[in-house]
Ligand SMILES: Cc1cc2nc3c(=O)[nH]c(=O)nc-3n(C[C@H](O)[C@H](O)[C@H](O)COP(=O)(O)OP(=O)(O)OC[C@H]3O[C@@H](n4cnc5c(N)ncnc54)[C@H](O)[C@@H]3O)c2cc1C
C-alpha cells in the first residue's frame with residue numbers, strides 16, 4: 001500500500017502523485033494543520049480558500065472511489081507530525097508526494113528517508129532541473145531571455161520560428177492609465193457564492209482564527225476546478241482584451257479592473273497553466289483580443305510565473321535570508337489595519353484586507369514601494385505578503401517580494417530597485433487626488449512620504465546603487481539637488497519614519 005500525500009496547493013487529479021495509483025490498495029492522505037495558518041499571521045480568506053478547496057477535492061476523490069485519509073483542522077499539529085502519525089497507523093510501503101511548493105515542507109518531508117518518493121511537479125512548464133540548466137553559466141538571469149526560450153520551446157505565439165507580430169514584447173503599449181474620466185463601467189468578474197461546505201469552513205475559520213487579519217464577507221474565490229475554469233472563461237470573454245493596456249493602472253474602489261483573478265486557482269493547481277495560455281492564445285487567433293493584451297498576459301504565466309519558481313528553487317534556502325540593502329525597519333502597523341492617511345496605501349491595503357487581493361502594480365508600486373523606500377526588513381515584508389494574499393504560496397511570493405520588490409537579493413530578479421516617487425502613483429491612478437499630500441513635494445508639510453523617502457533612499461544607498469548600471473539617470477537627478485534641500489529631505493524622512501515606527 002502506498003500513501004499518496006496531497007498538499008493544499010496540489011489539487012490536481014492529473015498530477016504525478018496519481019501515476020500508477022491503485023484504487024484497491026493505495027490511500028490518499030490530506031491534512032489541515034493549524035501551524036500552516038499560524039506560521040505567518042494568515043488572512044482569513046486565504047485560510048478559507050485552502051481549506052474549502054481541499055475539502056471539495058477530498059469529496060471529489062471519494063466520489064471517484066478513492067480512499068482518502070483526511071484530518072480536519074487539528075489543534076497543534078504540524079504537517080510532518082500528522083504524516084508521521086499516519087505512517088505509524090497505516091504502515092505504507094511508500095509515501096509518495098509531488099515536489100512541495102515550499103522549501104520548509106520539502107525539507108521536513110525528506111526526514112522520512114527511504115520511505116519517501118518525491119515526484120516532479122508536472123504542473124509547471126519548466127522543471128526545477130530545466131531552470132537550473134538555463135541558469136548554468138549565465139551571469140544574469142533575466143526573465144526576458146528565459147521567456148523567449150519558453151515561447152520557442154512550446155511554440156506559443158510563434159510563427160515560422162519568429163514571434164507572432166514580429167516583437168517579443170509589447171510592454172510599450174501596456175502602460176495605459178484611465179485618465180481623468182476613470183475606467184467607466186467595468187465588466188464585473190464572476191464571483192462564486194460559497195457552497196454549504198465552504199460556509200462550514202468560513203464558520204470554522206471565524207471561530208478558530210477570528211483574530212487573524214482580513215474579512216470574509218465578500219468571499220467569492222473559485223474553490224473547485226469547475227469554478228476555476230469558469231473564472232478563466234469569464235476573464236477571456238470579458239476582460240482579456242483590455243488586460244494589456246490597463247494592467248498597470250489603479251483606481252479608487254476598483255480592485256479587479258481588467259485582471260484575471262486566477263492566480264489562486266493556478267497556484268492551488270485547480271487550473272493548469274497550459275490551458276490558461278491556450279485559452280488566451282486562441283482568443284487572439286479568433287480576433288477576440290489584441291496581440292499586446294494576449295502577449296502581455298501570456299508573458300505573466302509562461303514567463304514570470306515559471307521564472308520565479310526557477311529562482312526560488314535555485315537559491316533556497318539561503319534566499320529568504322538575503323538583505324542586500326541592509327534594511328532593518330519594522331513593518332509599520334498600518335499594513336495590518338489599512339489605517340493610514342496615505343490614500344494609495346489605504347486603498348491597496350484596504351482591498352487586501354477586504355478580499356485578500358491586490359493587483360501586481362499595487363503590490364509592487366504601492367505596498368512594496370513604500371516598504372522598500374522606508375527600509376523595512378525584507379523578511380518581514382515577505383511574511384506580510386505570504387500572509388495576506390489568497391494566491392500566496394512561498395515559491396511564487398518570496399522571489400516577487402524579497403527579490404523583485406525589495407531588491408533584497410541584490411539584483412537577481414530585478415536589474416535595479418523598483419524605486420520611484422509618488423509621481424508614479426499619481427500617473428497610474430487617481431489616488432493622489434484624494435490625498436492630503438502632494439506627490440511633487442519632497443519636503444515641507446504637504447510632502448508625499450513616497451517622494452521624500454525616494455530621495456532619502458537614493459542618498460542612503462548612493463554608493464551601492466552607483467554600481468548598478470541602470471540607476472545612472474536617477475542618481476544624476478540626485479546630484480542636482482542643493483545640499484540645503486537634501487538636508488530638509490533627510491529631516492523629513494526621519495520625521496516620517498518616527499511617525500510609523
Ligand atoms: C510583492 C509581490 C508579491 C507577489 N506575490 C504573489 C503571490 O504570492 N502569488 C502569486 O501568484 N503572485 C504573486 N505576485 C505576482 C502578481 O502580483 C500576482 O500573480 C497577481 O497580482 C495575481 O492577480 P491575478 O490573478 O488577477 O493576475 P493577473 O494580473 O491577471 O496576471 C495573470 C497571471 O499571471 C501570473 N503572474 C503575473 N505576474 C506574476 C509574477 N510576477 N510572478 C508570478 N506569476 C505572475 C499569475 O498567475 C496571474 O494570475 C506578487 C507580486 C509582487 C510584486
Ligand code: SF4
Nearest residue numbers: 342344422432435448
Ligand atoms: S500623494 Fe503620495 S501618499 Fe498620497 S496617494 Fe499620492 S503617492 Fe500616495
